[in-house]
Amino acid sequence: MTQYIRGKSVYETHPAESKLFVDIDENEEIDSGQPYWIIKENDGITIGVLNQGFFKIDCSGNFTINDIVQGDIFYVAANGNIVRLATGTDGYQLTTHGAGNIPTWGTPTYGSIADLIFEERICIKCNKRFKIGDNIVLKVIEFDEDGNTATVPMHEQCMRLPLQKIIIKREIKEDYWYWDYEKGMKKRKRIPKMIKKTTEKKELKKGYTIHPETGNFMFAGRVVDMEEATVITKVEMSEKIYEIKEFIIK
Numbered sequence: 201m202t203q204y205i206r207g208k209s210v211y212e213t214h215p216a217e218s219k220l221f222v223d224i225d226e227n228e229e230i231d232s233g234q235p236y237w238i239i240k241e242n243d244g245i246t247i248g249v250l251n252q253g254f255f256k257i258d259c260s261g262n263f264t265i266n267d268i269v270q271g272d273i274f275y276v277a278a279n280g281n282i283v284r285l286a287t288g289t290d291g292y293q294l295t296t297h298g299a300g301n302i303p304t305w306g307t308p309t310y311g312s313i314a315d316l317i318f319e320e321r322i323c324i325k326c327n328k329r330f331k332i333g334d335n336i337v338l339k340v341i342e343f344d345e346d347g348n349t350a351t352v353p354m355h356e357q358c359m360r361l362p363l364q365k366i367i368i369k370r371e372i373k374e375d376y377w378y379w380d381y382e383k384g385m386k387k388r389k390r391i392p393k394m395i396k397k398t399t400e401k402k403e404l405k406k407g408y409t410i411h412p413e414t415g416n417f418m419f420a421g422r423v424v425d426m427e428e429a430t431v432i433t434k435v436e437m438s439e440k441i442y443e444i445k446e447f448i449i450k
């Protein structure tokens with residue numbers, strides 16, 4: 201039973217609920233637009249304005265007052281309630297999972313042993329394949345417009361070999377602007393530049409089939425020729441574009 205309190209709080213039934221609110225028309229109800237404060241047993245504490253919004257500290261089944269301990273943190277759940285996240289194991293890191301997801305504690309990740317991997321299998325200077333156990337050096341060839349450092353691998357003993365010209369084929373990139381909901385700001389990333397290409401494709405006309413045993417083109421039970429059964433249509437496709445760049449390796 202709800203007790204509308206004016207100066208005191210009374211609990212009579214379970215779950216006990218106590219409401220404190222502004223009751224301008226004295227009808228003992230929270231009316232739209234009126235501020236309220238509700239404490240409900242086994243549920244939580246809600247502070248709000250009716251039909252405008254609320255803020256609720258959820259205590260339903262998650263924890264009791266005795267469970268809250270030093271190091272706990274609180275986050276907003278999907279339903280807008282404030283809920284508890286117990287402290288993580290020593291050494292864990294709090295990880296966010298993007299807008300609309302709740303944070304979790306987890307093992308921090310570090311780079312693995314083989315965290316530097318490149319596609320090249322051949323030394324740029326001697327043209328011999330790399331073998332397990334080879335010592336290699338990376339030669340910086342440029343800084344690209346994304347701020348990355350481009351390198352090529354070579355044997356340590358090949359460092360002093362004469363100049364070498366290499367040709368690298370790589371994607372052309374362009375700006376892509378988008379709204380970052382998590383940070384609340386516009387952001388830019390680099391994406392591969394695409395071009396639209398129109399190609400011709402031969403298609404089977406509607407209603408025409410291929411006989412699975414004879415391979416004949418069929419229409420309405422009779423054999424027809426390919427001319428009749430097919431039509432050439434234009435299809436638009438997106439393709440990445442590349443640039444060819446020459447580097448002189450010293």
Ligand SMILES: [Zn+2]
Pocket residue numbers: 323324325326327328354355358
């Ligand atoms: Zn080499």
